[in-house]
Amino acid sequence: RSKDQGGNRITFFSTEMNEQAMTRLELESYLRKALKKNEFYLMFQPLIDLETGKIFGSEALIRWNHPKLGLVSPADFIPLAEETGIIQEIGRWVLKTACIQNKKWQSLGNDYLSVAVNVSAYQFQQPGFLKEVKQALAESKLDPQYLTLELTESTMLTNIDYSIRVMRSLQNLGVNVSIDDFGTGYSSLSYLKDLPINTLKIDRSFINNLRVDTYDIAIVKAIITMGHGLEVKVVAEGVETKEQIELLKELNCHYAQGYYIHKPLPATDFEKGLEQTVNIH
Ligand code: C2E
Ligand code: MG
Ligand code: MG
Ligand code: MG
Numbered sequence: 001r002s003k004d005q006g007g008n009r010i011t012f013f014s015t016e017m018n019e020q021a022m023t024r025l026e027l028e029s030y031l032r033k034a035l036k037k038n039e040f041y042l043m044f045q046p047l048i049d050l051e052t053g054k055i056f057g058s059e060a061l062i063r064w065n066h067p068k069l070g071l072v073s074p075a076d077f078i079p080l081a082e083e084t085g086i087i088q089e090i091g092r093w094v095l096k097t098a099c100i101q102n103k104k105w106q107s108l109g110n111d112y113l114s115v116a117v118n119v120s121a122y123q124f125q126q127p128g129f130l131k132e133v134k135q136a137l138a139e140s141k142l143d144p145q146y147l148t149l150e151l152t153e154s155t156m157l158t159n160i161d162y163s164i165r166v167m168r169s170l171q172n173l174g175v176n177v178s179i180d181d182f183g184t185g186y187s188s189l190s191y192l193k194d195l196p197i198n199t200l201k202i203d204r205s206f207i208n209n210l211r212v213d214t215y216d217i218a219i220v221k222a223i224i225t226m227g228h229g230l231e232v233k234v235v236a237e238g239v240e241t242k243e244q245i246e247l248l249k250e251l252n253c254h255y256a257q258g259y260y261i262h263k264p265l266p267a268t269d270f271e272k273g274l275e276q277t278v279n280i281h
Helices: 024-034 074-084 087-107 121-125 129-140 153-157 160-173 204-208 214-230 242-250 267-273
Strands: 009-013 019-023 040-049 055-066 070-072 114-118 147-152 176-182 199-202 233-236
Touching: 019 024, 024 055, 024 074, 040 087, 040 114, 040 267, 055 074, 055 087, 074 087, 087 114, 087 121, 087 129, 087 267, 114 176, 121 129, 121 153, 121 160, 129 147, 129 160, 147 153, 153 160, 153 176, 160 176, 199 204, 199 214, 204 214, 214 233, 214 242
Parallel strands: 055 114, 114 147, 147 176, 176 199, 199 233
Antiparallel strands: 009 019, 040 055, 055 070
């Protein structure tokens, strides 16, 4: 996405690879109506246990299908949704929808299944956030232990003391807290030991070049070792090759997610794939 200096026009590519240019205001007005018009849906990307190769859960990822713009990537509209506060409503919808869907899959006999939901900084810092989480859990009847909330380092480090309190309250509810895109933010190791987290998700930029880049191997190895020491689960995101999986197994990484395993899937396809074991041996 690029914003040119002159006007307030935003340019981005939709999946059909049409260049879309419009004013920020136009896009904002589309975005405001999107929820009511049912233009959002969720995709689910499998998360696997590297020991067994089994799917144990998913990450819910939002998609926006606009009649004129086509499929708009979250990378294009989430930042605008954050800046305008529209993320508040969108985030609430994602949380509730993901919990309901996961509970449905559990009821179909997959009682072990968990779901991870991305939470934006704006949403997390709102005073009503904890209540929203409780509401989503109550409405869906999902057991909190099967919900993980993914926060980025910058989200946590905004208002650090307040954030820690909210994270602790989430954990007290039984919800899991995960650091997303770990390694790309600014959290220092001294913070890390005080953060109430259950999972570290290694950013895919470190996973991409694994095997060829010895520095990346060193970093990934260090994060996994640290995760073991802190007694948190470590997830590698963006796994695209068999070599990367093999190396991650060697390094005793707990979980993995990525195109090599599965791309994000519509709910119906995810459900069909639940019985599958990915051959990682
Ligand atoms: P994220 O939370 O780090 O999600 C992972 C992103 O990496 C997803 O992109 C996923 O499709 C992509 N991915 C997964 N495996 C691979 C792989 O092997 N290779 C590559 N190149 N990419 C892979 P997506 O769905 O486009 O989402 C982008 C970002 O948008 C997310 O990054 C997250 O920050 C944000 N996002 C998505 N859904 C939501 C949502 O419901 N709420 C909020 N607040 N943010 C969301
Ligand atoms: Mg995420
Ligand atoms: Mg991530
Ligand atoms: Mg990422």
